[in-house]
Amino acid sequence: MKQIGIIDIGSNSIRLVLAKISENKCFNIIDEVKETVRLGKDMTIHGELNSLKIEKAIKAISFFKCLCEAQGITEIIAVATEAVRKASNQSKFINRVKSELSIEIRVLSGTAEAYYDYFGNINSMDISNALLMDIGGSSAELIWVENRKLKYSISLPFGAINLTERFYLNEAIDEKTEKDLKKFILSFYKDIPWLKEIKNLPLIGIGGTFRNIAKISRKKNEYPIDNIHNYTITMDEVEEIYNMIKIKNQAERKKIKGLSKNRADIFLGAVGAIVTLSQFLNLKKLYVSGCGIREGIIYEYILKNNKPLKDVLDFSINNYMVNHEMNLNHAKQVWKLAESLYNDLKPILNINCDYYNILKTAALLHDCGIHISYYNHHAHSFYIILNSKINGLSHKEQLMAAYIAALHRKNDFKINLQKYGKVISENDIEIIEKLAVLVRICENLDGGIHGNISSVSCTIRSDNVTINVKSKTDSFLEISQALECTAAFEKIFSKKLIIKAS
Structure with missing residues (x-):
């Protein structure tokens, strides 16, 4: 270590x-x-x-x-x-x-700074093609990522501090100052040959300005999840925030919920640079990143090369399993069995989208709460999964995985739609309950935590589902435990559940 x-x-x-x-x-x-x-x-x-x-x-x-x-x-x-x-x-x-x-x-040279921004984010977000922007105090980096590779990058000599000093932006501004600000910034964008080639890409925002934009948006919209990483916001809302800020003086800005008082005086110019870029490229959506240079350095340090991770989510999940000192063999066994059930039962799951990564996260991390306490560990698992920075998942996917994990012992953990209604819907709750019962069955099938069950397969009939279990030794106890899920299964799928050794 x-x-x-x-x-x-x-x-x-x-x-x-x-x-x-x-x-x-x-x-x-x-x-x-x-x-x-x-x-x-x-x-x-x-x-x-x-x-x-x-x-x-x-x-x-x-x-x-x-x-x-x-x-x-x-x-x-x-x-x-x-x-x-x-x-x-x-x-x-x-x-x-x-x-x-x-x-x-x-x-760091401007090129090196852009590289570490790229490397920190390509290893912590599920992105293939995007435009990254890191706006700091005195510079702004733009990075074009294509097929997960850094295609072009540039460091521009303006940021939150020097824009504020140049255009006196610490107080409310008039129309002429705003026009001069945008003209100045736009002159840099127009001189970047490759920037004009970018079409229909999401913007990934790095740095304190973007994090404060997200915090203002979260407060305004009463968004229930605290995690800034991968927070999504429309560029129209970013422009609304900019228009709100530009007419306020410094004292008024400090009263804005979500805006750091230490950033209130230098915030406007940086947001102006973001809005100008958005208008220049007709950008529609912003994903706020919680990673940047420091994370890029960490990934370079541990990977010992400049090759991005092959699977961001797998690396992130494994990272949490190790950090929470989980029983890795048990977690992987539960996921192995759950994956089989998920694939076999797709005809009756009746779900349109692919929930594979959500189920994988829930199955592998369902016991992470034991690191806090075994008692009520399902509730601890919910909190850990929801409040961790699980790279490769959206906030909605992370919340669904947290609820599936929380329901892995019994089905009385309450799903709070009143609190999380801005993130999940009634239809999502139905999917959560379906996937949770699969995890619960598989958790019980590895009740001995020694991998006795080698595989499972399903047969779907009009009135029942049979799970055929193959095992290394007698599987009577594992099957008995798994059959405790029959009532929940029948309620959700309207089919009798049969589990038997094959």
């Missing part, structure tokens, strides 16, 4: 992420800390980092080093982006950090 610290020195904030990395390439984030330093603000006319900002940055990095030492972490990876990248006194700052704190800072 290794532990590493990653310090990301941005133009607006400096962040520390602490991660535990196991030998089997699994990792766990154990802490994350942010200091708003504004290193890219108030640079001198000669392009130097402000001396007061440097002192504040060094204090923040020193504090982060103390946190690493308290956790027994000696390996620290420190990177810096646009503010340090363009500073004429870059060497002075880097050398001070090295001499005073014994930390070497790697200054």
